[in-house]
Amino acid sequence: MTTTTIPVQTPPKSGTGTSPGRGPALARQVASYVVAVLMAFVVAGVVIAILGHNPLDAYRAIVTTSFKSGFGFVETMHKWVPLVLLALAFTIPLAAGKYNIGGEGQLLVGATASTAAGILLADLPLPVLLPLVLVCGVLAGAVFAWIAAWLMDRFGINEILSTVLLNFVSFGIVDYVASEVWSDPAAGHPTTIPIGDGGLLPLVGRPPMHLGVLLAVLVTAAVVVVMRRSVPGYELRAVGANARAAQVHGIRIGRVAVGSLVVGGALAGLAGAIEVAGVHGKLIEGMQSNYLLLGIIIGLIARGNALAVPFVAFGIAVLEVGSSAMQRSAGVPSEMVLIVEALILLFLLFSDVVGARLGRSSR
Amino acid sequence: GSNEPGSSTTAGPGGGAPRIAAIFSGSATDADYNALGLLALQAAEKSQGAETAHSESVPVPDAERVMKEYLADGYTVIWSHGSQYFEATSKLAKQNPDVTFIGEFDNKPKESVPNLWVLDRNFHTAFYPLGILAAAQSKSGKIGYVGGLSLPFSYSEVHAINQALKDSGSSATVTPVWTGDFNDPTKAQQITSQLVGQGNDVIIGSLNLGMVGAFQALKGKTDNVIVTAKYTDKSQFDPQHYATSAIYDFTKPLGDMLTKIKAGERNGYYPLGFDAGVSIQTPKNVDPAVAAKVEQAVADIRSGKVMVEKNLTPIK
Amino acid sequence: MTEVTSFLQLVVTAMVPFILAAQGTMLAGRAGVFNVAQEGLMMLGASVGFLVSLKFGGNLVGLVVAALVGGFFGWFLGWVTTRFRLDQFVIGLALFFAATGVASLLYKVVIGVTLQPPLIPTLDDVSIPLLSSIPVLGPVLFQQSAMVYLAFVVSGLLYWLLYRTNHGLKLRSVGENPKAADSLGVNVARTRIWCSAAGAALMALAGAYLPMTYTGTYTEGMVAGRGWLAIALAFFGGWRPQYILLGSAFFAGMEVLALRVQVGGLDVPHQFISMLPYVATLLVMMFALRFARIPAFLGRNYDRESRTSH
């Protein structure tokens, strides 16, 4: 055995390997997430210190807000709902190789439809109105995504382009509905009047958590099962892996792509409906927050693995909820949050590279 | 108003000094509405010996959560700076009777909450004198109003201008336009350019950061046009076309309210007006006679001779 | 000045950020790097451009430094995606966050809270002798600030670079089939990194244009979604400089027109008018653009020794 191998730098395989996670692989992945978060905090901490604040205080705020009180935890879960749904709205079409950048618009249109139902039928009792509010949101989100899907299927318009543009259209819709149609003149902001009480998601526990959380958990579980085990899930992955081969083997790729976008839109619409029915009780301009971007980031960090999405979403929700605490209690400028998030992303990807190298050299 | 801010009490530290938290809608570096808020907060910190904290760029949907976090941290006074937060504020006030809230609103709310101070911004009041200015200054009879979102308070401003036009017997008309964003200077620039191109020779701006763009539309141009602004002195953006600004100052209102809160008065209605927080800068780039009319209008409102109607109905 | 002239002048002025940001997107994209940090890079360009102009005297310095800072971000994107093959989309979004944060943070640190924000002089119009006296066209095209000329010249240069030079031939091949390019000795990594850097520099310039034209100061949110639109525009223009120029005129034209309709007093809710540019874009795409082609390797990382990356 001659061991004169030159230690060449073999670059890592492109990180698309989505083989079902086995024990050590899973552990390595979790470890890489942990390392990345730590590294990001160290680097951001240096910046925070340079700006004259105490990084330890800042981080204590971030890490503890979600867990030190029931209130923080409930808020985190409330944030988790739209994040996980928008992440799935991005991930599902991504599996078919389609980029849904329109989660924001789909959420808003879903919320608009939910609000419309909740206002127009305000007097209906809860068992009727609530499902109606949710279904309207889901349908509206699906239809709005379908527009982009149709443009893609029928006219070959790139879905990134159409979904980005439709987001801007949805802003106009929300502004119109909230300041002209059912405007609440007392709100000082484009906001509709509240929906009927029957349209509100019941709250449970102390501090109260809306049942949309449970709904989102169920939906997420269903998506995971469908993606991994069902025939449509398989066809979706096949199209993403090689659309031509899928087509040759009897999969209707156009339908799968359109379907994946529509399902994504439906989930985003559901997120909008839950925001209306669970959190705000009405349509508020700006309620889409930065969920779209965070959803995309979650989807990408999870590497399109639907099972990882809810966990990554939880991590991001903790960060988001904690970030405002950081500004509050440590006086760190709010912009620092953006930078911390950017660093986490960067180090996450880097830790992958390092992890892959370590994994190889230990073999 | 009879209270001098900060004159009555200066409780020493530890002697139940309030812990005040504020939420702002944008960055406090905006040299505009949020900067005014932060300055007021800092003044309160000094004069009241208060401990303060604030959150910037709080989106409306997040306001409730951020305020709840302040509640959890034990703040005793919570000020939401911006009428977009009012609903969330009054809701939280009802849920947290031990904490005193200060909310901003553009009207007198129907119900009063025992631990909620309401600051009525009364934006329409300040736009009456601006309407007088426009009526006196406009040669073309065309006045442009540049707003952001078509909110009720914006409508009330346009109605006030119309009232002023009517009162001064002017036949000038106002064209209200909306950029869709109080903070997009590019759109404001474009729309102002077009308003001027259409012959509007007085531009009344009701924008935040977008206002800078409105000035830029005229900067260096020779057109005989004047522009008015809102919230802060914006003369430096275009000294040549700048006329005046409806200046707001939250230091006194906040100080007054805090003083009363300290005295145990935990709710109330605090209308902004020319005595409290609002002033019209002496107009520049106009005839002294025109400036005098504006001063007169302000004096008339003060004295009650002129009642500016608060009309929140949408403009068609 | 006639109304048409002033309208067109506004359009040309409004085109500049679209042109620069979309051409930047295109340049990186033709080499295969899909940058999605436009919005952040424009904010960073605006902030840095303003601050440097203010503190170190002169818009030119501001523009140069903004371009350099933007270029650094682009270089970083190119470097990590070629050297470590990190996901372009994720890195792009991370850079978007970072750039947005840094932009506001810089302003906060340097200027702070004030009611009298400092101003920089905005760019003067430079009339081009002779040409500017052509009726209509003259004032519209040849009586503009230097940045307007820069945007058009950059577009022309990019067209020349891509389609008339050997460098362009190599550059485009990297975005179409990097393995083929690599097998012929084209340095894929270097091409990508530099195109990404130059593209991001253009995006930062697009941002720096805003304070130097519209405000004289940096205001938060002044980019207002134009960065995202630049991505749409790159697709709209089929990733070709000439059509991106046309597309910019279309986008800017719709933007200005939407406001014009309001000023004209048309009785349509302004919210609908504000949707006009986006809906119109989609309509145009539906009926006019069967040509839209994207670089075959856009957004994908090239690994010489991997069997799957071709």
Place this chain on the structure above:
Amino acid sequence: MTDSTDSIDSAVRAPRPLLHMDGIRKTFGPVVALDGVDLTVGRNEVHGLLGGNGAGKTTLMNVLYGLYRPDAGTVTLDGAEVVIRDPRDAIAHGIGMVHQNFLQVDTYSVTENIVLGTDLPSWPAINLRGEAERIAELSTRFGLTVDPGATVADLSVGLRQRVEILKALYRGAKVLVLDEPTTNLTPQEVDSLFGSLRAIVDEGMSVVFITHKIRETMAVCDTLTVMRDGRRVGTVARRATTPTELAGLMVGDDAMVSRVTEVVTAGMVAPVAREGAPSTYAVSDAPERVVVSGVVARNDQGVAATHDVSLSVRGGEVLGIAGVAGNGQVELAEALSGVRPMVSGAVSLDGKDLAGAPTATWLDGGVAYVPEDRHRDGILPSESIVENLVLGAQRGRRFRSGPFLDWRRARQHAEASIKAFSIKAPSASTPAAQLSGGNIQRIILARAFSHEPGFLILHNPTRGLDIPSTQFVYDRTREAAANGSAVLLISEDLDELTNLCDRILVVYSGRIVGERRRGEYDQYEIGHLMAGLEESA
């Protein structure tokens, strides 16, 4: 492993070789692709590099061309040791390579593809017209005619091949490496290629010619190096060897050699008598299972590519379709497998009309299709073997339990297939992309056969496969026919067609222009029909 052929090595080694590679080692993760390989190429010679799938031929040449970095080993050119870090270095040292999968920018013209990567001046603009003239001149000199202005995406495979060779010649290569250049070519094109290779060698260059096909090496090579499993197993002079000896070297196992003689000798001698398939000659009595009439299909550009094609296939019959690539075979294959919608025409299997139905219905109806481009149309590269074997059957009953896929059953099926089709893979969960071409083809065949097809369409099924894999495909094809399937074999390899088919139809320009039955095959005559030179009555 020591070989008796080593003695020949010293005999063929020229005093100062043009190229010498010494002790090249290359690993991909756990895979040792090259294990200390030596290669010596003399001056003015066509040097054959022979070996089965995965022997490491391509890897060795990629190392030479700077695409892969070796773990160990040196390269000597013209007596001087050189370091080749990337293709740029290789080109500078006068090495040119035509890759197995063409590396061309589809949207570029021939000229643009050829000049890409050179240092032509850009100011004031790149002068492509001048280069086009040079290219035209080169192409006539070496008999590689091609229109320099054409877009390569529009070119046939044969022309693309020429572009690849021209690329190397344009750069003034001293050593030209051709990686399996003939797999995509028609007999006529192969002949013309060999002519060009001789012209190239005559002008003072050397050629390394990679292939599996012993017949070709015997036709054109001066010297041969045989590789197996990442090692060089021998270097011989053509004049001093025989096809059987080469086959023995390649396969490395005498028992195996006897089983693959058919492939080895294909086209060299009269078809060997086939034992073990006696019943197949009775097909003329079997019922017509597949009836195709009047099929018109369009190509991707929307132009009709097949015209009124009618044919029928009996159960147990192997019907061949011969033709030069680009004469509508792709469209025909896709139309007959339900992948491409037909403009008009009818296809029925066992009397059931399938035209107009979605692809899935065809699959369910028993039509199985083995596409020509296995990477593009045949596999899901990032997915595992298990998932690839489910493809097309996911809606069927076999892998379903309720609304879900039964992955346990799918895995069992995959493991059984791996055994039955001798797929070389670390495990059933290996992504398909990591497998060699031959193994990918085995997966595709395994999938096609597991559908128990009534109608099996094979398009160039052995393209790029080594001897054992080719033999394997032949055996399986016969087996399918013996089990009563109607088999349609569309191929550009006449040896293959004359060997396997009971009947051969010839297509030209999307029309069937001739028919020959077993016993009346004459490759020369069929070649004429393929070239559209003769109308048959």
